[in-house]
Amino acid sequence: MLTLKVLQENKEQVIERLSVKNFKAEDVVNQILGLDQVRRSTQNSMDNNQSELNKIAKEIGVLFKSGNTFEVNLLKEKNTQLKELVKSQGEELAQIEKQLNNLLVQLPNLPHSSVPRGKGADDNIEIRSGGNKPSLYKDAVPHWDLAKKYDIIDFELGNKLTGSGFPVYKGKGAKLQRALINYFVDEATAAGYLEIQPPIMVNEDSGFGTGQLPDKEGQMYHVGIDNLYLIPTAEVPVTNIYRDVILSASEFPIKMTAYTPCFRREAGSYGKDVRGLNRLHQFDKVEIVQLQHPEKSYQALEEMVNHVEGLVKSLNLPYRILQLCGGDMSFTSALTYDFEVYSAAQDKWLEVSSVSNFESYQANRLKLRFREEGEKKTILAHTLNGSALALPRIVAALLENNQTPEGILIPKVLQKYTGFEIIN
RNA sequence: GGAGAAAUGGCCGAGUGGUCUAAGGCGCACGCCUGGAAAGUGUGUAUACUUCAAAAGGGUAUCGAGGGUUCGAAUCCCUCUUUCUCCGCCA
Numbered sequence: 001m002l003t004l005k006v007l008q009e010n011k012e013q014v015i016e017r018l019s020v021k022n023f024k025a026e027d028v029v030n031q032i033l034g035l036d037q038v039r040r041s042t043q044n045s046m047d048n049n050q051s052e053l054n055k056i057a058k059e060i061g062v063l064f065k066s067g068n069t070f071e072v073n074l075l076k077e078k079n080t081q082l083k084e085l086v087k088s089q090g091e092e093l094a095q096i097e098k099q100l101n102n103l104l105v106q107l108p109n110l111p112h113s114s115v116p117r118g119k120g121a122d123d124n125i126e127i128r129s130g131g132n133k134p135s136l137y138k139d140a141v142p143h144w145d146l147a148k149k150y151d152i153i154d155f156e157l158g159n160k161l162t163g164s165g166f167p168v169y170k171g172k173g174a175k176l177q178r179a180l181i182n183y184f185v186d187e188a189t190a191a192g193y194l195e196i197q198p199p200i201m202v203n204e205d206s207g208f209g210t211g212q213l214p215d216k217e218g219q220m221y222h223v224g225i226d227n228l229y230l231i232p233t234a235e236v237p238v239t240n241i242y243r244d245v246i247l248s249a250s251e252f253p254i255k256m257t258a259y260t261p262c263f264r265r266e267a268g269s270y271g272k273d274v275r276g277l278n279r280l281h282q283f284d285k286v287e288i289v290q291l292q293h294p295e296k297s298y299q300a301l302e303e304m305v306n307h308v309e310g311l312v313k314s315l316n317l318p319y320r321i322l323q324l325c326g327g328d329m330s331f332t333s334a335l336t337y338d339f340e341v342y343s344a345a346q347d348k349w350l351e352v353s354s355v356s357n358f359e360s361y362q363a364n365r366l367k368l369r370f371r372e373e374g375e376k377k378t379i380l381a382h383t384l385n386g387s388a389l390a391l392p393r394i395v396a397a398l399l400e401n402n403q404t405p406e407g408i409l410i411p412k413v414l415q416k417y418t419g420f421e422i423i424n
Numbered sequence: 425g426g427a428g429a430a431a432u433g434g435c436c437g438a439g440u441g442g443u444c445u446a447a448g449g450c451g452c453a454c455g456c457c458u459g460g461a462a463a464g465u466g467u468g469u470a471u472a473c474u475u476c477a478a479a480a481g482g483g484u485a486u487c488g489a490g491g492g493u494u495c496g497a498a499u500c501c502c503u504c505u506u507u508c509u510c511c512g513c514c515a
Binding site: 039040043044046047048050051053054056057058059060061062064065072073075076077078079080082083246367374378 | 442443453470471472473474475483484485494495496
């Protein structure tokens with residue numbers, strides 16, 4: 001969430017910036033600033049009364065020892081009244097802070113100055129692209145047919161076990177999953193990311209820290225009996241490792257990677273977008289996360305984009321990199337690049353990675369701060385993350401693009417992980 | 425799941441109702457000492473909010489979390505969480 005300070009000091013710019021995300025902020029910002037005034041004066045008054053109360057309590061202690069019971073009783077009486085006042089002011093303050101927080105949480109992150117205005121996906125800007133679209137032989141089919149033909153992914157069996165969107169991978173299909181996971185994690189660790197194996201359920205605090213709660217409550221699976229959430233991405237547990245932490249500037253950059261299954265309810269999704277592997281409730285993903293100094297976070301973002309680009313290239317998939325417009329960006333992001341790969345038989349571009357800089361938006365929720373060498377004051381760190389990569393759509397594109405009458409060819413870089421060169 | 429014990433600053437650890445403004449130690453930072461270092465020695469050493477133009481300084485809160493008792497709580501009471509020991513179950 002945005003800091004009060006940013007709102008106080010740059011009110012007009014904040015409103016202007018948020019309009020890039022098509023968010024009308026003026027009313028909320030005004031409410032916040034007004035409420036903050038009330039909060040300050042209330043707290044001031046309460047603090048003074050508390051101070052007075054503490055002082056008197058000490059006097060009572062001294063008088064008590066000297067046996068001056070008359071004076072003691074007089075002061076007790078006074079303090080009882082003061083206490084009432086402090087208590088009611090405290091309740092008032094708690095109420096105000098709660099309201100203030102509810103309002104602050106409603107404001108999305110400020111988009112970076114390079115972010116174009118726009119309504120949705122059509123207004124995203126292609127940054128660059130690579131690879132060539134394959135020319136398929138004439139009987140080529142979409143991946144869901146290939147999955148059935150070679151018996152490597154069983155969607156109906158998943159329906160039986162759980163429900164739609166929970167496929168079962170079998171034989172070479174399962175092995176391909178493991179191969180991709182291992183390849184991606186190996187590449188990330190080679191690039192200096194520390195491998196993490198986090199829990200795949202998180203508590204409310206973690207969900208709040210990275211911005212899933214309260215906004216995206218309905219997108220996560222909730223285990224009610226224990227009040228835990230199945231993670232929609234490894235970003236949540238991995239970034240929350242540094243919740244409530246104060247780093248020193250010399251510790252940057254902190255780079256972590258994690259393979260986890262991801263769970264998304266995808267409420268409201270339907271139709272042909274959800275066919276086959278295109279949109280699942282459970283899928284595998286390798287995530288990369290960086291914590292960086294604010295002055296270096298955009299450099300880190302470029303580095304992460306290059307890393308992801310290297311992966312897609314190495315798999316010989318036609319890809320394009322888009323910079324998201326204000327209207328298509330997530331609530332918490334300041335700048336996002338999406339990676340899409342071309343899945344030939346569907347003739348569709350599929351999003352396989354989203355790399356974002358959140359600047360201090362998550363860090364403020366997480367209370368993730370750092371200190372410059374020798375300085376006393378704490379500064380919010382910047383957080384970034386990206387998929388490197390999400391498996392299902394990569395698998396979809398690999399199956400579709402590499403199909404031949406003899407079978408599906410496995411890219412070179414994966415062969416030492418799969419142990420086979422073809423699915424037939 | 426049952427029974428018992430515990431949770432104090434970066435770390436160890438004292439503290440059972442009133443200078444706790446949390447002892448002492450370790451660590452860390454800066455000085456002194458030294459040819460240099462070690463040892464020794466001195467000083468400092470949390471976070472958030474707030475006051476102030478800013479700095480300095482001040483106020484408030486925080487001893488696992490949240491409530492309560494009291495004029496006053498690290499200390500007493502209640503609830504929750506986590507850890508340890510034992511028992512049960514178990515990959």
